[in-house]
Amino acid sequence: MNELIRLDNISKSFGDNHILEGLSLSINKxxxxxxxxxxxxxxxxxxxxxxxxEMPDSGRVFFDGKDITNIPANERHVNTVFQNYALFPHMNVLDNVAFGLRVLGLPEDEIGERVNEALSMVKLSGYEKRTIDKLSGGQQQRVAMARAIVNRPRVLLLDEPLAALDLKLRQEMQYELVRIKNELGITFLFITHDQEEALTMSDTVVVMNDGVIQQMGSPESIYNEPINAFVADFIGDSNILDGIMRDDRVIEIGGTIFECVDTGFAKDEPVDVMIRPEDIEIRPYGKGNLNAVITSSLFIGMHYEMLAESELNTGFEWLIQNYNSYEVGSKVGMYVKPENIQIMHKPKTEDEKALDIEIY
Incomplete structure (x- = not known):
């Protein structure tokens, strides 16, 4: 069995504010x-x-098969890197990293070896005597990481540790975290609201909303096959549309019939439809699934981001991403391959939430 952490039906409230509601989750080594x-x-x-x-109001936390719900933080084989790094400003780099080992009473020779090893892993060798206020944000983040891994935990918890970094440094640190995780062979649990970070670094992504798990799976499956409109809209750019499943592999969107690959829906069932903007092909007018007029065009780095209003469904603008630019006012055809149309069941009620699924 490869399971390391299991959360069993965890609920947590602060006053009348329900934060977690019967959440279950399994995380592997x-x-x-x-x-x-x-x-x-x-x-x-x-x-x-x-x-x-924090203690859950109900439910249990298991670590390597053992119930640790009531075990204090300092007795768990877990270390945390916080968003603000929580470094000691009056200590230099060496003393910050060595702090936990000295609390454990380890010999100074062993502490020195482990600190040097940790600083080398985060590429901060030679910074031992540097004070915290003389470090950049990225260097402080690496010190916090070294302080966490020097204790050789089995799990690292990272609470949005890259949020304060600029874009370039944040991207560099994403690769560094994956490298460190692979070198150490430990489990990383990373918290973020940044979709790019999640898709870039993860083996498994868990999408949450309102205290429950909406969907979990590989980055590819989360992006390509979202389970509901919330996940589709939250992960990357998307067009979320109302549709009617006229038959197997036949969907009507805004009065236009599209071929799709989905089956098993009821005839004429209202559904949510997701089409990624990069999956919309621009063709000559009259040569696509529908005709549209370009209403906006912006250059976004490697591609153009455009809005196009359907001639049949006025009032709704499609988001399109394309390497070629089209002038505002241009009449174009739009085509979507059947396999790029994602069909999702609509919630049966307004309060319906995704099923609580465990990762195995």
């Missing part, structure tokens, strides 16, 4: 799991419960 969701969805509370900084 040597896995990079990212908890992704908007602010206030419960992801940090989940991390704090795993780390022992």
């Amino acid at each position: 040597n896995e990079f799991v990212t908890i992704l969701g908007p602010s206030g969805c419960g992801k940090t509370t989940l991390l704090r419960i795993i780390g022992g900084f």
